[in-house]
Amino acid sequence: MRTNDELVPAEERPTEAVPPRMTRTRLGIFVATSVVYAAIVVGVLTTSWPVRFDWQVMLFRPYKQWPEIHTFLDYFVVLGQRGPTAVAVAAWLGWRTYKLRTMRPLLVLGTSLLLLNATVGAAKLGMGRLGPHYATAVGSNEMFAGGDIFPSGHTANAVVTWGVLAYLATTPRARRIASVSAALLALGVGMTTVYLGTHWMSDVTLGWTAGLLVLLALPWFEPAMARADVWLQEAWRRLRARRAVPALPVALPAAAGVSLGGPRGPADDDLPVREPVGAGSRATARVADGRPHLPPRPHTARSERTPVTPTGSRRPPHADRLPRTAPLGPAAGRGRAAA
Template sequence: MRTEQNLTRLDRVFARLDREPERPAHLDVPKMSRHRIALFGATLAFYLAIVWLVVITSWLVRLDWLVMFFRPYQQWSGIHWFVDYYVVLGQRGPTAVMVAAWLGWRSWRQHTLRPLLTLGASLLLLNLTVGAAKLGMGRLGPHYATTIGSNEMGLGGDIFPSGHTANAVVTWGILAYLASTPRARRWLSALSAVTSLGVGLATVYLGTHWLSDVVLGWAAGLLILLALPWCEPLIARAEVAIFDLRDRWRERRDGRIPAPVPAAPVALPVPFKTAATASTAQDETTAAREAAQPARETAAPARSPRAPVYLAPGPHTTRSERTPVTPVGSRRPPHSDRLPRGTAASAARPLAGG
């Protein structure tokens, strides 16, 4: 009887991802080039300039009030219904679901989690940077303004910069960032720019944002897209960690323990020997040793046993007066008339001269 394993939805997803062993060769990861760094610096300077113009209540704040008093939603009331639907393209929830569905399909087809991880990293950066700026500057919107002509900063609001505009720039711009070909990247960049521009103007039309909020929202979203190549190494490490965690979870679920990797080469095992084989080999070794021993004794020259040398205490003598010790005795011929220095005979030797 054959039993089939019931696969969960997560198992099916990873099984589909495993069908392709490698990523497609045409996928290229954007890098932080000099051109991109220059654009990032220019956009950051533009961002700070907009904030400064609003803080000092410059001509930009006066323009905000003029647009608010113009009331576009009353001047062009016929398109109000369309703008109400179109502004949804800048809301974080619906747009994140739509873009995540598309990028999830791409991950399915290309055997990589990079599209989804890149989307998650961009939304995280968006929440941190734009959210911190909103709470830090605390600007009130047009519907809650208190003093005509003021910048409405530091009053507890949360509309500067525009979250709808920044979210539209990031969410739709991520499609252009992850495009596979330069041509698709150009078309998607133009489409995301038009979409985010329309979302920003829609919020001004409805009176929920100042014009300067929208301009700063465009700059904030563009900064996130330009900074994404700095996050690519972290995204790659996260992808590897997720797949490793998946593999360990599968092994733990199936009860399989991976074989340990040897740290050093293992020596070959010694073949097993029985008792009879071991005794026969020992007898042959003993016979060969006994046969080789007489031949070794015949070939070795006879040597006289060396007498042990004992170091006894005595008076120090120079090297010329020492007698060399060899295995066969001293080679120096005996001299009957030579006596060691220091004896009584040295006193009877005649002295020269005089």
């Protein structure tokens, strides 16, 4: 008999029962991406060929070359905006959290966004580059001028937010689809910012590398996320146990004139007190008002009662009646006639 795993295509079977680890391949990609990141930063700081290419694209003014797509791209660029994308992905991962009974999907999203804000935000404020619309001199790198566009936040956010879906995929097919979709979205968002003139081309390339570095670094944080998952689930169980309402005892109504036990208070002085009855005693228990209260006696089942024989009448005897077995005489006849 074929098992369920054999009936499922190989590319649709889950391949990772445990979170991803920092393998040598992943570490090599991380190092190579870090080198590219550093090369872009150095190229912009030294006003070399990345800056010259930035000015060529800026003076080309793509938004004037193809104005008919301007409105569409104004909406499309929202796919890289942090707020809307984080809400959309968090809603999906929240449903996955409920189905899988684990907080890991939301913890991965939260950790990635925290890393993104810390690294990209620090680079933006530290290098202070101005955007194309605020450039002061043709050919300058516009660094350390109080700006905050280097690297591109929209581009890095698109890489991280949509890339988390590929990172959490459990089948090869789902991982490929999510990876290609995230790459296309990040590519489109980055080029859209260049088209709109809000970013230099070097801002976008640095945003791609910054987002990829965050995704590649996530396996280093998996142990911490696993501990946080255990702690949160335990805290949730304790909270539910604390909120559980205990079953209250049902209050039974006390019989009139009978105390249910326990210490008597001032309000109980007017109530009658039952006198205790001995274990083998046939005496009746009396209450303070003088009315007798018979102790409980065993009840005889119907099958144990003495059967009634057909001999004799079950009616009680009467002084004016004669038994049916007595013969009828003249006096009896006169008396019946007179009646």
